[in-house]
Structure formats: structure tokens, C-alpha cells
Amino acid sequence: MARIVVLCAHPQLEHSRVTHALARAAAGRDLPQVEVRDLYALYPDYLIDVATEQSALADAQLVVWLHPVHWYGMTPLLKLWADDVLAFGWAYGPGGTALRGKDLWLVTSTGGSAEAYRPDGLNRYFFDAFLPPYEQTAQLVGMRFLPPLVLHGAHRVGDAALNDHVQTFVSRLASYPDWPEIEDIAPCDVREVPAIDRPAEAD
Amino acid sequence: MDHGTTWLTTSLIYLAAAVLAVPLARALGLGSIIGYLVAGIVIGPWGLALVTDAQTILTVAEFGVVLMLFLVGLELEPSRLWAMRRPIFGWGSVQVISSALLMTAAGVAFGVAWPVALAASLGLAMSSTAIGLAVLAERNVQPTAAGQGVLGVMLFQDVAAIPILALLPLLPVAAQQATAATAGSGWLTAAKAVAVIAALLIGGRLALRPSLRWIARSRTPEIFTAASLLLVVATAALMHAVGLSMALGAFLAGVLLAESEYRRELETDLEPFKGLLLGLFFIAVGMSIDFAVVLAQPGLVALIVLGFVAVKAVVLVAMARTMNVPLAERPLFAILLAQGGEFGFVVFQASAQAGVIDATAASLLVAAVAISMLVTPLALVIVDRFVTPRLASRGAPKLDEIDQPQREAVIIAGFGRYGQIVGRLLLANGMQPTVLDHDSEQIEAVRRFGWRAFYGDATRLDLLRVAGAAEARVLVVAIDDVAQSLALVDLAREHFPQLTLVARARNVQHWYQLNERGVAHIERETFDAALMSARSVLEALGFERHQARNLALRFRRHNLEQLQESAPHFRDESRLIAMSKIGRQQMEQFMADERARKDSRRQASGWAGAASDEAGDR
Numbered sequence: 001m002a003r004i005v006v007l008c009a010h011p012q013l014e015h016s017r018v019t020h021a022l023a024r025a026a027a028g029r030d031l032p033q034v035e036v037r038d039l040y041a042l043y044p045d046y047l048i049d050v051a052t053e054q055s056a057l058a059d060a061q062l063v064v065w066l067h068p069v070h071w072y073g074m075t076p077l078l079k080l081w082a083d084d085v086l087a088f089g090w091a092y093g094p095g096g097t098a099l100r101g102k103d104l105w106l107v108t109s110t111g112g113s114a115e116a117y118r119p120d121g122l123n124r125y126f127f128d129a130f131l132p133p134y135e136q137t138a139q140l141v142g143m144r145f146l147p148p149l150v151l152h153g154a155h156r157v158g159d160a161a162l163n164d165h166v167q168t169f170v171s172r173l174a175s176y177p178d179w180p181e182i183e184d185i186a187p188c189d190v191r192e193v194p195a196i197d198r199p200a201e202a203d
Numbered sequence: 204m205d206h207g208t209t210w211l212t213t214s215l216i217y218l219a220a221a222v223l224a225v226p227l228a229r230a231l232g233l234g235s236i237i238g239y240l241v242a243g244i245v246i247g248p249w250g251l252a253l254v255t256d257a258q259t260i261l262t263v264a265e266f267g268v269v270l271m272l273f274l275v276g277l278e279l280e281p282s283r284l285w286a287m288r289r290p291i292f293g294w295g296s297v298q299v300i301s302s303a304l305l306m307t308a309a310g311v312a313f314g315v316a317w318p319v320a321l322a323a324s325l326g327l328a329m330s331s332t333a334i335g336l337a338v339l340a341e342r343n344v345q346p347t348a349a350g351q352g353v354l355g356v357m358l359f360q361d362v363a364a365i366p367i368l369a370l371l372p373l374l375p376v377a378a379q380q381a382t383a384a385t386a387g388s389g390w391l392t393a394a395k396a397v398a399v400i401a402a403l404l405i406g407g408r409l410a411l412r413p414s415l416r417w418i419a420r421s422r423t424p425e426i427f428t429a430a431s432l433l434l435v436v437a438t439a440a441l442m443h444a445v446g447l448s449m450a451l452g453a454f455l456a457g458v459l460l461a462e463s464e465y466r467r468e469l470e471t472d473l474e475p476f477k478g479l480l481l482g483l484f485f486i487a488v489g490m491s492i493d494f495a496v497v498l499a500q501p502g503l504v505a506l507i508v509l510g511f512v513a514v515k516a517v518v519l520v521a522m523a524r525t526m527n528v529p530l531a532e533r534p535l536f537a538i539l540l541a542q543g544g545e546f547g548f549v550v551f552q553a554s555a556q557a558g559v560i561d562a563t564a565a566s567l568l569v570a571a572v573a574i575s576m577l578v579t580p581l582a583l584v585i586v587d588r589f590v591t592p593r594l595a596s597r598g599a600p601k602l603d604e605i606d607q608p609q610r611e612a613v614i615i616a617g618f619g620r621y622g623q624i625v626g627r628l629l630l631a632n633g634m635q636p637t638v639l640d641h642d643s644e645q646i647e648a649v650r651r652f653g654w655r656a657f658y659g660d661a662t663r664l665d666l667l668r669v670a671g672a673a674e675a676r677v678l679v680v681a682i683d684d685v686a687q688s689l690a691l692v693d694l695a696r697e698h699f700p701q702l703t704l705v706a707r708a709r710n711v712q713h714w715y716q717l718n719e720r721g722v723a724h725i726e727r728e729t730f731d732a733a734l735m736s737a738r739s740v741l742e743a744l745g746f747e748r749h750q751a752r753n754l755a756l757r758f759r760r761h762n763l764e765q766l767q768e769s770a771p772h773f774r775d776e777s778r779l780i781a782m783s784k785i786g787r788q789q790m791e792q793f794m795a796d797e798r799a800r801k802d803s804r805r806q807a808s809g810w811a812g813a814a815s816d817e818a819g820d821r
């Protein structure tokens with residue numbers, strides 16, 4: 001069974017309905033191949049143990065980023081995790097091949113409804129417009145970016161809808177890597193950037 | 204032998220005796236006082252007879268007692284002294300008067316003339332301030348109920364010495380050689396005494412601090428030391444001149460300076476003098492035991508010692524019960540006050556001079572008191588080994604002690620600086636912890652701020668139950684004393700396994716011991732504060748604040764990892780030292796690697812640049 005690491009990053013898990021339910025379901029006994037790493041519980045002082053995090057990913061085939069959308073992006077500790085753990089020479093750059101061939105799956109939720117993520121809505125863009133940084137991060141470290149699982153209107157979602165969402169998440173985790181659409185996604189096309197194209201240091 | 208050589212030889216003998224005997228006694232678990240006393244006996248006229256003038260030495264060494272009381276005074280602000288007026292005058296007078304009356308009655312019953320019995324009893328009612336306070340300091344129990352009781356009674360005895368000395372010449376004279384002492388001079392002495400104390404209090408308040416300030420401004424440390432000594436000597440001399448207790452005068456001077464800004468400086472300056480002179484005093488007591496008298500009538504001396512100690516002990520045990528001294532502290536209280544004291548020597552001498560008792564009786568009494576002083580530290584050792592542990596585990600609830608069952612989620616044991624911070628954070632978030640502390644003053648103080656605080660020894664099972672340990676979820680072990688802290692942890696783990704223990708470690712050894720007992724949440728009390736200071740240092744040296752933070756936090760994590768690694772070997776000192784050396788090297792290597800990695804990335808221009816766009820600039 002392919003090993004899965006779920007990186008859960010919610011700064012106020014005590015107020016969370018969706019992320020909390022998803023994380024708990026993923027940690028359930030019927031998913032022994034899944035390891036849930038609650039980043040805010042592991043690093044309440046924002047001091048990420050890079051070596052531990054890197055070794056946790058070593059034999060994982062799928063890495064899940066589970067977080068609510070805050071300011072159109074990931075929560076700060078997950079961003080810090082990316083800054084620290086996806087290190088030069090480990091995740092990218094010379095010898096940085098530790099994550100190559102693995103999959104990255106974004107599982108997230110927004111407070112705004114689906115209608116709010118439209119050109120005529122409050123957020124003015126479709127939600128897809130906020131995904132390129134994720135996709136390109138996966139691309140740079142050689143991971144395949146799987147289609148995200150997004151729940152809109154997380155504050156108002158009913159118990160039944162939330163339950164369906166959790167079930168979808170669990171069945172996806174359980175059936176990975178045998179997802180119907182996965183065949184159609186090409187493996188990550190790793191490209192070495194020519195040295196001359198590398199932008200100068202922006203210090 | 205010329206003067207210089209005598210001085211050299213004498214110092215040589217005393218210092219060598221002390222240096223040999225005290226560590227030996229401490230190694231045997233007997234405490235330093237026994238060491239000094241035995242050293243005194245060995246070098247004294249009845250031992251190797253290296254020194255014969257015990258009396259001269261005793262006079263010099265008495266100054267150690269004077270210095271000690273000055274230092275005790277420094278610890279007591281006038282407000283606290285005022286708060287202690289009841290224990291001092293109330294319990295002090297109960298102790299002196301009832302002991303003296305009972306002993307007089309016993310003496311008369313054995314056929315001793317009443318004036319002799321009364322004079323002897325007044326002398327025997329005194330307790331050794333030197334031993335008492337030295338023991339309190341050695342065991343760090345001054346703030347406990349027993350410690351405060353002992354201090355209060357001893358202070359009263361020092362005050363009582365004045366009227367007692369004034370009273371002696373008024374007693375009917377046994378023999379015919381009555382001295383010129385008259386009733387009139389007694390009253391005159393008392394009047395002079397009051398006048399001098401008043402002058403000392405007023406003069407001290409007005410003049411002491413300004414003059415110390417003036418001296419301190421000269422910025423010559425040894426002159427400040429000299430001034431400290433001069434201050435004590437002058438006060439003592441003044442008191443002595445009017446026939447008052449020198450120690451009492453020094454005590455008052457100390458109290459007057461307790462609130463001054465020079466308190467700490469005076470303390471550190473005088474501490475070594477006090478220690479050495481006090482040692483000398485104990486040596487002199489050891490030397491002054493007249494074994495000739497003891498050997499002539501060993502049975503009588505033993506009877507006197509046992510008799511007076513027993514009578515005083517009965518009075519003291521009754522007092523301790525009424526004063527609500529915790530059961531486990533009662534033996535200390537009774538033993539420290541039941542012994543005779545150096546002031547008894549003075550009383551007997553004065554009585555002999557006044558002709559109330561004859562010289563033989565006086566030296567018999569002096570020997571009895573000295574022997575009781577010699578036996579006291581031994582008795583304490585025995586009580587510590589066999590009695591106190593048993594008393595500590597039982598005993599009836601006392602006044603002010605927790606009695607209503609509590610059921611809060613958190614219990615904080617030990618509510619000093621550490622426990623209070625824990626408690627305040629909880630309170631700020633709407634939780635009211637149950638607080639236990641064995642310091643009644645502390646409890647009184649924090650209760651005024653609305654804390655649900657209770658007086659009691661947290662290492663007692665019944666108290667923990669009443670505090671709600673069976674229902675609580677978290678027990679915060681914030682006790683100062685390492686042994687008590689470990690005892691509480693053992694107790695909690697055995698009887699309340701559901702409790703999460705959060706412990707304060709005084710130091711690394713304590714951390715190891717807590718860790719060994721399976722306590723998961725241990726914080727070394729100074730570690731994080733010191734790390735914050737280290738951060739400030741890095742910042743002051745120009746490090747970016749966030750970098751300083753990262754370095755400190757990484758250091759912290761590394762340090763904790765090393766502590767965990769070395770924990771299984773904490774009893775093996777050599778292994779521990781070796782591991783800590785390796786650990787330090789690893790730490791340095793780790794930090795150096797990190798620096799090197801940062802620098803190299805800085806120079807690898809291309810990818811670092813990519814990082815600044817893609818992965819963020821780090």
C-alpha cells in the first residue's frame with residue numbers, strides 16, 4: 001500500500017469544522033497507510049524540525065496539504081514548512097531530488113462560496129486562479145500535482161454535506177493511487193533550468 | 204613566645220581544627236556545628252590541651268553571635284518584625300516564664316533553695332541562639348512555622364536577658380559575700396537600657412543610611428566592609444556599656460537597615476566574618492566544657508541535663524501544638540529551644556558574682572548547658588533519620604490548612620515566583636487553580652489577591668486528596684525543595700495516576716530525577732529566561748532579531764535532545780561529563796554547518812536567486 005503523509009496546517013484547529021473533521025478521518029484506524037502530521041501541534045513555536053520533516057516524506061508516495069485558504073493561499077506554518085523543508089539541494093537544485101516522482105494533493109476549504117469565486121463575485125477570480133503557486137511549487141520539486149479537493153462555503157456547510165465531503169476524502173485516500181482520472185495526468189515533467197536563465201539574487 | 208608567634212600558633216590550631224573537623228562531620232552527616240564542638244573538645248584543655256584560654260576565646264567569638272543577629276535583623280524589615288510581635292512577646296514569654304517556673308518548682312522539690320533554683324532556672328530557660336539560628340540557616344527552614352517560632356522565642360530571650368540580669372542581684376543571697384549590687388542600680392540599668400535603645404532607634408533611622416551612603420561614595424570596597432564591621436562593633440559596644448545584650452543591639456541595628464539599599468552589600472560583607480567567628484564560638488563552647496566537674500559528679504550532671512531539657516521540651520511541645528506548628532516541624536522546634544544557651548553562661552556568671560549561687564554550682568550548670576548544646580545537633584540528626592519521616596506522613600489537619608474538598612482541574616503545589624506565573628496565566632484564561640503552599644505568610648499574601656490558596660504540605664496524601672487530586676487533571680509541581688518535589692511526584696504517580704504532571708526543575712540533576720520518574724513536562728526554571736538573555740546579547744551584537752530567535756530556539760531544541768540522550772546515564776558522572784563534552788562539540792559543529800550552508804547558498808547566486816522567486820528568500 002502506498003504510504004501517504006497528510007500535512008495538516010490549521011492555526012485554530014479548535015474553531016475548525018472542516019479541516020478538523022478531515023484530519024480526524026484521515027488519522028482513522030481504517031487508513032493505516034496514512035500519517036497525519038498536524039504542523040501546528042508539532043511546531044506551536046514555529047520552529048520546524050527540518051530533518052524530521054524530510055525523513056517523514058522519505059517513503060511517502062502521496063503528500064497531502066490539508067489547510068483552509070487564508071488570504072488566497074496557504075496558512076503561514078505550511079508556508080514556513082515549504083520554506084524550510086523544501087530545501088535547496090534536497091527538494092530542488094543540484095542533488096535536490098528527494099521528492100521526485102511523488103504526488104502532491106491539495107485538500108482545502110474556503111470561507112467564501114463558489115459564487116464568490118467568480119469574476120462578478122467578491123473575490124473576482126475563479127478559484128483556479130489562485131492555484132498556480134501550488135502547481136509551480138510541485139513542478140519545481142518534481143511532484144505531480146493532483147486535482148485539488150476544494151470545499152467552498154466551509155462556514156455554512158451543513159452536516160450532511162460535510163459528511164459527504166469527508167467520505168470523498170477518505171475514499172480517495174483509501175483508493176490511492178487507483179484514481180480514475182490519475183491515468184490522464186502526465187507525470188511531472190522535470191526540467192532543468194539553464195544556468196543562464198536563472199534570475200539574479202534578489203536580495 | 205612573643206606576641207606574633209602566639210597569634211600565629213593559635214590561628215594555626217583553630218583553623219586547622221576547623222578545616223579538619225567540619226568537613227569530616229559533614230561527611231558523616233552530622234552537620235558543621237558538631238564538627239566545631241568536637242574540634243573544640245579535641246584541642247581544648249581536656250583534649251590535646253593545645254589551647255587553654257577558652258574564656259578569652261569565648262569572649263572574642265561571642266562577636267560571631269552578635270554578627271549573626273545583625274544579619275538576622277537585616278532579613279527582617281520593621282513591618283515584618285512588627286507582624287511578629289505576638290510570637291516574640293507572647294510565645295517568648297510563655298516559653299521563658301513557664302519553663303523557669305516549672306524548673307524552679309522541680310528544683311525546690313529536690314530540696315534546692317528557691318533563690319538558687321530560680322537563678323539556675325532562668326539561666327537554663329535560655330536557648331542557644333548561635334546553634335538555633337545556625338541550624339535554621341543550614342537547613343534553610345527560617346520561613347517555616349517552626350523556624351519563625353524559634354526565631355521569635357530566641358529574640359524574646361535576648362530581650363528578657365535585660366530584666367533577668369537586673370533581677371539577679373535582688374534575689375536573697377545564699378552565702379555571705381554579697382556584692383555591692385543594690386536594687387537601685389537594677390532600676391538605673393533598666394532606665395539606661397531603655398534610653399540607649401531609644402537612642403539607637405532614633406539615631407539609626409536618621410543617621411545610618413546617610414552615613415553609609417557617604418562611605419559607599421568613596422568607592423573603596425574594603426572601607427565599606429570596615430564600616431559594616433564598625434557599625435556592628437559600635438552598636439555592640441554601646442549596648443555592652445549599659446549592660447544590655449550585644450546581640451540584641453546588633454539585631455536592632457540590622458532591622459533598621461533591613462529596608463536600606465545597602466542590605467545585600469552588608470550581608471555579603473559580613474557573612475564570612477560571621478561564619479568564621481561563629482565557628483570559633485562553637486569551638487570555644489567545646490573547649491569550655493569542664494570535664495573535671497562532669498567527671499566528679501557524672502550522675503548529677505546527666506540528671507541536670509536530662510531534667511532541664513525534658514521540662515523545657517514538655518513546655519515546647521505544648522506550645523508547638525497551640526501555635527499550630529506542623530507536626531513534622533515540631534521536633535526541630537522543641538529540640539532547638541530545649542537546649543541550654545550561651546546566655547545561660549552569662550546568667551550563671553552573674554549569679555555567682557551576685558552570690559546567689561556558689562561557684563561549684565555555677566560550673567556544674569555551665570557544664571550541663573554546654574553538654575546540652577553538644578547533644579542538640581546529635582539529637583537533630585537522630586530525629587531527622589527516625590522521627591521526622593514518620594511524622595511527615597501523618598498528622599491532624601491544622602488551622603488554615605485546606606479542609607474543604609476542592610475540585611478544580613489544576614492543582615499548583617508551591618506558589619512562589621514560579622507557581623504564581625503558572626497560576627496567573629490560568630486565571631487570566633478563566634481557570635481557578637487550587638493552590639497549595641507550606642509557607643503560611645505566602646498563603647496569606649496571595650489570598651489577599653483573591654487566590655484560592657491553602658496552607659499545607661503538598662507531600663501529604665490526605666492533603667492532596669482534599670485538594671482534589673483524585674479529580675484534577677493537572678498537577679503543577681512548582682516546589683522549591685528538590686527532595687519535596689520528588690516526593691510529591693512519587694506520591695502523585697502512585698495514588699493519582701490520571702494526573703498529568705507539570706514540573707519545575709531547579710537544575711539539571713533535578714531534571715534527570717524528574718525525567719527518571721516519567722514526568723513528561725519538565726522545565727528548568729532558569730533555562731528559558733537565560734536563552735532570552737542570550738537572544739538579547741546576539742541582538743546587541745548586531746544579529747537580526749529573527750535570526751537571534753532562530754539560533755536560540757535551535758539551541759534549545761538541541762540542548763533538550765542532548766538532555767534526553769544523557770538522561771539514562773545521569774548517575775554516572777564521568778560518563779555524563781564525557782557526553783556533555785561530545786554534546787557541546789556536536790552543537791558547535793551543528794551551528795557551524797548551518798552557518799556554512801547559509802554562506803554557500805548566498806554565494807551560489809543562480810539557485811539562491813531562483814529560491815527568492817520561487818521558494819522565498821531565506
